[in-house]
Amino acid sequence: MIHDRYQLAFKLYPYARSADQDADAPVRHPVVVLGGGPVGIATALDLGLQGIPVVVLDDHEGIGQGSRAICFAKRSLEIAHRYGCGQAMLDKGIIWNLGKVFHDDRKVFEFNLLPEEGHRFPAFINLQQPYFERFLVERVRQAQAEGAPIEIRGRNRVDQVEVSDGGALLTVATPEGPYTIEADWLIGADGASSPLRGMMGLDFDGRVFEDSFLIADIRMVNDDFPTERWFWFEPHFKSGASTLLHRQPDGIWRVDFQIGWDVDRKTELQEENVRARLDAMLGDVEYEIVWTSIYTFQCRRMKKFRHNRVIFAGDAAHQVSPFGARGANSGMQDVDNLGWKLGAVIRGEAPETLLDSYDTERVHGADENILNSTRSTDFITPKSKVSHTFRNAVLDLAETNAFARPLVNSGRLSVPCTYDGSTLNTPDALEGGPARTRPGSPCPDAPVSDGFLLDGLGHGFKLLAVNTEVPQGALPVVSVSTESDPEGALAQRYLGDATTAVYLIRPDQHVAARWSSYDAQAVSEALSRAMGKV
Amino acid sequence: MTEMLLNTQPNIADPDGFYAELIAAHDGLSDEESQTVNARLILLLANHVGDREVLRAALKAARGD
Numbered sequence: 001m002i003h004d005r006y007q008l009a010f011k012l013y014p015y016a017r018s019a020d021q022d023a024d025a026p027v028r029h030p031v032v033v034l035g036g037g038p039v040g041i042a043t044a045l046d047l048g049l050q051g052i053p054v055v056v057l058d059d060h061e062g063i064g065q066g067s068r069a070i071c072f073a074k075r076s077l078e079i080a081h082r083y084g085c086g087q088a089m090l091d092k093g094i095i096w097n098l099g100k101v102f103h104d105d106r107k108v109f110e111f112n113l114l115p116e117e118g119h120r121f122p123a124f125i126n127l128q129q130p131y132f133e134r135f136l137v138e139r140v141r142q143a144q145a146e147g148a149p150i151e152i153r154g155r156n157r158v159d160q161v162e163v164s165d166g167g168a169l170l171t172v173a174t175p176e177g178p179y180t181i182e183a184d185w186l187i188g189a190d191g192a193s194s195p196l197r198g199m200m201g202l203d204f205d206g207r208v209f210e211d212s213f214l215i216a217d218i219r220m221v222n223d224d225f226p227t228e229r230w231f232w233f234e235p236h237f238k239s240g241a242s243t244l245l246h247r248q249p250d251g252i253w254r255v256d257f258q259i260g261w262d263v264d265r266k267t268e269l270q271e272e273n274v275r276a277r278l279d280a281m282l283g284d285v286e287y288e289i290v291w292t293s294i295y296t297f298q299c300r301r302m303k304k305f306r307h308n309r310v311i312f313a314g315d316a317a318h319q320v321s322p323f324g325a326r327g328a329n330s331g332m333q334d335v336d337n338l339g340w341k342l343g344a345v346i347r348g349e350a351p352e353t354l355l356d357s358y359d360t361e362r363v364h365g366a367d368e369n370i371l372n373s374t375r376s377t378d379f380i381t382p383k384s385k386v387s388h389t390f391r392n393a394v395l396d397l398a399e400t401n402a403f404a405r406p407l408v409n410s411g412r413l414s415v416p417c418t419y420d421g422s423t424l425n426t427p428d429a430l431e432g433g434p435a436r437t438r439p440g441s442p443c444p445d446a447p448v449s450d451g452f453l454l455d456g457l458g459h460g461f462k463l464l465a466v467n468t469e470v471p472q473g474a475l476p477v478v479s480v481s482t483e484s485d486p487e488g489a490l491a492q493r494y495l496g497d498a499t500t501a502v503y504l505i506r507p508d509q510h511v512a513a514r515w516s517s518y519d520a521q522a523v524s525e526a527l528s529r530a531m532g533k534v
Numbered sequence: 535m536t537e538m539l540l541n542t543q544p545n546i547a548d549p550d551g552f553y554a555e556l557i558a559a560h561d562g563l564s565d566e567e568s569q570t571v572n573a574r575l576i577l578l579l580a581n582h583v584g585d586r587e588v589l590r591a592a593l594k595a596a597r598g599d
Contacts, residue, residue, distance in 0.1 A: 386569075393573035403581040 002059055002157050002173055009130035011062040012137050015155035021179040026169065029055050030346055032183035034158055034196050036060070038069075038129070039314030039331040040189035041136040041152075045083045046339030048143055048150035049459075052346055055181070056150070057172060059157035063137070066217075066291050069129040070246065070254055071325035075416040075442060076332040077121040078509070082458045085139035086121065089132060093125030094247055099229040101410055103395040105236035109405050113413075118489035119445040120452040124413065126248050128217075129328065161186070161199045167309045185342060186310045189331075194316035200307065206300020207374065209321065210261040211381045214240070215254065215293045216274050221286035223251050231410040233380070233395055239277035242380050244410075252290055255281070256322075258381060265294050297321045299374050301366045305334075306359040313338055318366035323376035323411035326369040333416055334362050340507035344531060354532030357424050365417035372412045379409035416442040419510060426504070426513035426526040432497030433514060443509045444493045449484035458509045461527060463518075466490070468500040470518045475504075475527070506530060540591040 013036070020027040031047055033040045036058030044054045072089065080086040100110040115123045140150050159178070160171035168186045172179055188196040197204060230245040237243075240257030247253055257277055259268060267273060274292055301318035305311060314331030338358050344350035382388035397404035419425065419440035428438050436444060443464075446453040456462070456478040463470055465479045482491040495501055504513040504526050513526035528534050546552050559575075560568045580589055 386573075389569050389573045390577070393570060393577055396570070397574055397577060401578075404577065407577075 002155055002175060004060060006060070007065040008060060008062045009065045010134050010137075012134065013058070013152045013154035014061045015175055016153075017174075017176060018151075018153060018179075020181050021174065021176065023179075026180040026182045028167075028182040028184070029053060030183075031055070031185045031187065031342070032057060032168075032170065032181065033187040033189055035188070035190035035314075035316070036063075036152060036154075037189060037191060037314065038133050038136060038328055039316075039335055040187070041133065041140060042079070042083065042332060042335040043187055043189060043313065043339065044150045044152070045136060045140055045143065045148075046335055047343060048140070048148035049083065050339070050343040051149065052343055053149035054151070055183075056152045057156040057158055057170075058152065058154055061154035063130045063133045065130065066293060069132070069325070069328035070126050070248055071329075071413070072125050072127055072132060073325060073329045073414040073416075074119065074121045074123050075414070076329045077125065078445065078454055079332050079336045080136070081120065081454070082336075082509070083136075083139055084142070085135045088135045088138070089127060090121060090125060092131055092135075092249055093127040094227060094249055095122045095125055096227050096229060096247065097123075098226070099231065099410075101398075101408055102230065102232040102235065103392070104234055106399065108233075108395050108398045108408065111405075116489075118447045118485075118487060120454065121445070124325070126246060126254075128248055128250075128252070131249070132328070158195065158199075161196060163200065163308070163310055165308065184309065185346070187338075188310060188312040188316045189314050190316050192315040192319050194312070196310070197302070197312065197316060200310065202302060202307065204300055204302055204319075206298050206319070206370070208298045209296070209377055209381065211241075212259050212261060212263050212265075212268075212294055212296050213322075214257045214259050214268055214274065214277070215291075215295065216257075216278060216289055217248070217252050217254055217291040218278065218287040218289055219251050220253060221288070225253070233391075233410075235281070237280040239281045242410075243281060245281075253287075259294075261296075263294070268294060295322075299370045299377070301363070301370060304359055305362055305366075306355055311338065311342070311355065311358065313362075317362070318370065320369050320373040321377045322373075323380060324369075324373050324413055325411070326373050326414045329414040330365060330369050333365060334358075336508040337362055337365075341532075350531045351533060357422060357532060361417075361419045361422050361424075364419060364422075368417050369414070376409045376411045380411075418442070424506070424512060424530045424532065426522075426529055428514060429522070430496075430498055430501050430514040430516055432495075433501065434493060434496035437494055437503070437511055437514070439511050439513055441511050443503075443505060443511060446490040446493050447485055447487070448480045448490065453478075453480065453490070454509060457505050458507055460507055461512075461530070462505045463523065464494070464501075464503040464505055465518070466494050466501040466503070468502060468517060470502060473520065475523070478505075504530065539585075539588050540595060542595065 031054045033056045044056045047054045077086045097113045101108045113123045157173045159173050162169040167184045227247050232243040242258040244256040305317045313334040320326045341354050382391045394407045425439035463475045463477045470477045502515050502518045512530035
């Protein structure tokens with residue numbers, strides 16, 4: 001029997017018998033993905049859109065209830081847009097810019113994300129995770145109709161894995177009994193408690209934070225609260241050691257109370273106890289409780305994300321505290337990084353060692369996320385008396401002293417990682433070029449004559465020519481001119497003090513190399529390096 | 535190395551006067567309130583110094599490392 005571990009928000013892939021279950025010998029697939037969460041489905045989309053057959057196995061028949069992740073960063077939306085579903089997410093999501101920080105009953109300060117102009121997507125949207133996942137699955141359905149070789153098998157639970165040099169043999173449980181399949185490549189996107197990681201006996205070490213958080217998603221009856229992120233340290237209403245209030249679509253608000261380590265989950269989750277905390281905070285306001293949960297967290301990662309033909313991504317590979325929205329967002333960056341590399345290896349265009357760069361680049365990303373979220377956690381939940389004293393001193397000073405405000409850390413919001421030092425990078429050869437587009441950087445969006453720059457980048461390798469001519473050759477060329485951008489965003493982001501530039505852009509829209517002018521030999525060498533051939 | 539970055543030579547005019555002011559800043563405060571004042575003082579001075587190398591040297595010197 002396969003039991004549900006959670007309630008479903010959307011039943012999108014009910015169990016259906018697969019031909020593999022009736023085959024005489026195990027059927028072999030190029031790629032099998034374990035887990036139908038955002039990371040697993042996005043991986044299937046990335047590969048499927050490249051024409052590579054993918055099978056996703058999920059032990060449920062759809063998307064889990066509960067909003068879990070709610071903040072999706074610009075980079076995640078850009079990645080989703082490359083897959084063809086970013087606009088739907090933006091249309092449904094809530095855009096916010098203003099954050100207020102309180103200590104006790106005083107407003108310490110407020111911040112504005114002040115989104116930079118000239119990007120298709122805002123810095124952040126708030127969107128319940130089930131919606132984010134549903135847009136990905138809907139895009140899969142559309143891609144399937146267009147011929148993308150993607151299969152999602154619901155109620156297929158992998159119970160046994162035999163890993164070999166050439167791939168893996170999987171024993172899959174279904175409501176109609178078990179069957180076996182083989183995979184050339186196996187992707188572990190099966191979440192923080194990854195059964196695959198467990199079956200392979202792999203490490204997952206890190207730091208446990210001894211605190212619990214109670215989430216309540218509520219619908220206000222008279223919803224006149226502003227669309228702002230409100231964060232309290234030691235709130236006067238005493239509902240938690242810290243509290244977060246943040247709007248989501250459909251008139252739902254996320255409330256997150258820090259309630260301490262030694263709590264009885266069952267008692268705390270009783271409706272009257274949740275309401276007591278909410279009432280103290282909200283006063284005389286009518287609301288309906290939509291979803292509640294208690295979570296604890298750890299900051300940890302696997303030592304290696306690639307284990308020969310088995311590759312881990314998302315929460316299965318790394319876990320962070322929720323402060324900074326670095327969980328699901330970093331998972332999307334894993335997919336972005338892995339998709340083109342695995343595709344190139346499977347097509348025989350790149351050596352298997354290219355996948356080692358997935359490991360180094362995304363381990364680098366995970367370490368950056370763990371560092372940031374650990375620092376936020378230490379500020380929000382001080383673990384010693386002196387740490388608490390300093391934290392409150394910062395909050396006291398922040399009200400009237402500008403210098404203390406950057407020290408206030410209620411979460412450092414997710415930004416994509418720059419792969420400094422990656423072996424795929426060619427040393428920077430654009431004199432006067434902006435630091436933000438140095439080799440390894442994710443390309444910032446910019447307005448161009450026919451829309452936005454990122455629309456033309458990605459999928460395959462591209463050459464970006466700014467204010468210069470590049471002959472059409474082995475690589476597609478995207479030519480842009482700063483004349484078409486009177487605001488100067490393109491020049492500021494891609495030229496700096498230079499007058500012309502040529503960029504080699506990876507399929508994941510990261511910069512591989514850049515020069516002031518085109519040189520066929522230099523481009524060819526940089527491309528080889530970026531494909532892991534050098 | 536520490537000496538080069540962090541000025542550990544006399545640099546305060548009227549040392550006795552300064553010391554008296556430092557102690558007087560804690561007049562009438564409980565131990566806990568004094569801890570708060572000290573923490574704010576450290577943060578204010580650290581920001582005034584600004585230089586991370588100097589601050590690192592000061593943290594090290596203060597611990598007696």
